[in-house]
Amino acid sequence: MTGATALERVSAAAGRTMRALTLIADRKIELIDVPAPPPPGPGEVQIGIKAIGLNHIDVWGWRGMAFAKRKLPLIVGSEAAGEIVAVGPDVETLKVGDRVVAYGALTCGVCKACRDGRDNLCENVGSIMGFHVDGFARDLVNMPARLVVPIPAGVSFRDAACAPVAFGTVQHMLFDNAKLEPGETILVQAGGSGIGSTAIKMAKAIGATVIATVGDDAKAEKAKALGADHVINYNTDRFETVVRKLTGKKGVDVAFEHVGPDTFNGSLLCLKRGGRLVTCGSTSGQSITMNLFQLYLQQYRIFGSFGCSMRNIREALAKMAAGLSPVIDTEVPLAEFERGLNRLEGRQVFGKIIVMF
Ligand SMILES: [Zn+2]
Numbered sequence: 001m002t003g004a005t006a007l008e009r010v011s012a013a014a015g016r017t018m019r020a021l022t023l024i025a026d027r028k029i030e031l032i033d034v035p036a037p038p039p040p041g042p043g044e045v046q047i048g049i050k051a052i053g054l055n056h057i058d059v060w061g062w063r064g065m066a067f068a069k070r071k072l073p074l075i076v077g078s079e080a081a082g083e084i085v086a087v088g089p090d091v092e093t094l095k096v097g098d099r100v101v102a103y104g105a106l107t108c109g110v111c112k113a114c115r116d117g118r119d120n121l122c123e124n125v126g127s128i129m130g131f132h133v134d135g136f137a138r139d140l141v142n143m144p145a146r147l148v149v150p151i152p153a154g155v156s157f158r159d160a161a162c163a164p165v166a167f168g169t170v171q172h173m174l175f176d177n178a179k180l181e182p183g184e185t186i187l188v189q190a191g192g193s194g195i196g197s198t199a200i201k202m203a204k205a206i207g208a209t210v211i212a213t214v215g216d217d218a219k220a221e222k223a224k225a226l227g228a229d230h231v232i233n234y235n236t237d238r239f240e241t242v243v244r245k246l247t248g249k250k251g252v253d254v255a256f257e258h259v260g261p262d263t264f265n266g267s268l269l270c271l272k273r274g275g276r277l278v279t280c281g282s283t284s285g286q287s288i289t290m291n292l293f294q295l296y297l298q299q300y301r302i303f304g305s306f307g308c309s310m311r312n313i314r315e316a317l318a319k320m321a322a323g324l325s326p327v328i329d330t331e332v333p334l335a336e337f338e339r340g341l342n343r344l345e346g347r348q349v350f351g352k353i354i355v356m357f
Contacts, residue, residue, distance in 0.1 A: 020075045021052075021137035021337055021355070027059055029076060029341060031334065037142045040088035044142045047082040047100060051161040052137045054344050054353040055079065055194070056283070058130060070131060077137030078104045078130040081151060081160035082357075091145045099157065101317070102136065103147040103310060104129050104164050120172070120307035139357065149313050152321035158354050160317065162194070162326035166352055167316030168308030169280055170198040173256065176312070177303040178278040182207035184253035187243055187270050189263050191228060192219040192350045195280065197327040199256045200226045205324055208254075211246060213239050213263075215347060222350050226327065234263075243270040251275060261285040271300055278303040327351030 016036040024030050040046040058076040084098045094100065107114055108124035127133040134141075151160040174180045186203045190196045191212030203210050204227035212228040214220050220231040230246050232239045243252060251272035257264060260282030267277055268290075277300060294300075308316075320326070329351040332340040340353040 018139035019334065019357075020134075020139075021077065021334075023058070023070075023072055023074045023076050025072060029059070029337070031337060032073075034075070034138065037140055040086050040091075040142045042089045043091060043144055043146070044088040045084050045091055045094050045100075045145050045148055046086040046088075046140055046142050047080075047102065047148070048085040048140060049077075049080050049082040049136055049138060049357045050157040051082075051357065052077040052080040052355050053161045053166060053194070054340055054355060055165060056344070058135075058137075059341065059344060074130070075134035075136075075138050076130045077135035078128065079161055079163070079165040080136035080141075081157040081163070082136075082141075084148075085140065087145070088142075094145050094148060094150070099151040099160070100148045101151060101160050101163050101313065102129075102141075102143045102149070103313065105307065106133070106144070107147070109144070109146055117309050117311050119309045137355070147310070149310065149317065152317055155317060155320045158328065158331055158356065159320050159326050161354055162198075162328075162352050163316040163320065164308075164313050166194045166198050166326060167202075167319070168312040169305070170195050170202055171312045171316050171319075172308035173278045173280055173303070173305045174199065174202055174254075175315075176309075177305050178254045178256070178276045180206065180208055180254050183209075185209040185211065185247060186254040186256060187239075187252045187267060188212045188228070188256045189259050189267060190214070191223040191226075191231065193258070194327075194352045195258060196256075197223070197226060197351050200228050201324055201327070202319070203256075204228070205319070211243055211252065218348075219350055238266075239263075240266045240269045247272070254278065258282070259284050261288050264288050265290065268294065268300060271298065274299045274301070276301045276303065278305055280305045329353055331356060 017033040018036045020034045105128045106126040107122035111123040113121035129135045188199045210228045211230045212223045213232045213234045223231045255267040255277040257279035258281030262284035331354045
């Protein structure tokens with residue numbers, strides 16, 4: 001390629017193909033060849049993807065959000081880790097060979113929210129990777145350098161792949177929104193999920209008392225092994241009753257929600273007066289009926305939380321570097337991605353599913 005013009009390089013790249021995990025139809029993901037991206041443009045880097053974290057969004061979109069139509073085919077993957085293989089003009093902060101993760105949405109970088117470091121409130125958010133536009137589950141992806149964060153030494157690609165969504169989301173929920181403090185008690189719903197297991201570990205790490213709910217006894221053992229002080233099997237016990245007993249009828253300071261209608265009002269009932277509920281999901285449905293007397297008399301605070309800030313990703317990676325590793329359920333090579341997907345669909349999953357490129 002010596003002496004090739006920029007246009008020739010783009011043309012050459014356009015002829016190349018790469019592997020991509022692509023959503024062909026609802027719940028149908030295939031490994032196909034797609035055109036490789038052109039060399040990175042001004043302000044961009046090209047990342048060679050090494051690991052992606054599978055999330056429910058990859059398979060189902062956001063369940064219960066029928067209005068959020070997706071255009072198929074679509075390359076999945078909303079969180080990933082990789083290595084920079086090329087840098088575009090004007091990129092000075094990153095270089096070829098740097099190990100990195102990338103933000104999961106194309107934010108504008110100039111609105112007030114972005115300038116204040118509240119990237120997930122961007123007023124001009126273009127697209128969410130792997131949902132509105134092609135995601136990270138491919139050999140190469142170009143990203144704006146300002147949305148890329150270096151991975152600290154000692155953190156593997158596999159673990160780092162959990163930073164942008166699983167760790168970042170929980171960091172934002174617990175510490176920016178619910179403002180969980182050492183010595184407080186937190187109820188973590190569905191403690192065996194990717195974010196539930198992360199919440200247990202992050203809350204324990206600051207010295208909170210953790211009550212977790214899980215769906216079976218095998219998961220209860222695993223949640224205890226992560227450090228949960230009390231674990232409730234919600235299929236055999238009413239968690240509201242057990243939480244009242246465990247807290248001497250006081251209730252918990254914080255409830256960590258992402259299940260939705262099946263547990264939401266129960267989680268509110270578990271709060272002490274002035275308690276905080278933070279939620280980032282509603283996998284069991286979309287709507288609930290809420291008792292407003294209870295809401296204002298008990299002075300509950302409820303936080304909706306979605307995604308995280310760039311700062312949260314740096315905080316998440318710093319926690320990993322300090323030894324707070326993510327809970328990995330399964331790591332599969334790209335050729336066996338279906339094994340990972342099947343695992344994600346099953347109820348036995350405990351922690352994150354990672355596909356290695
Ligand atoms: Zn913005």
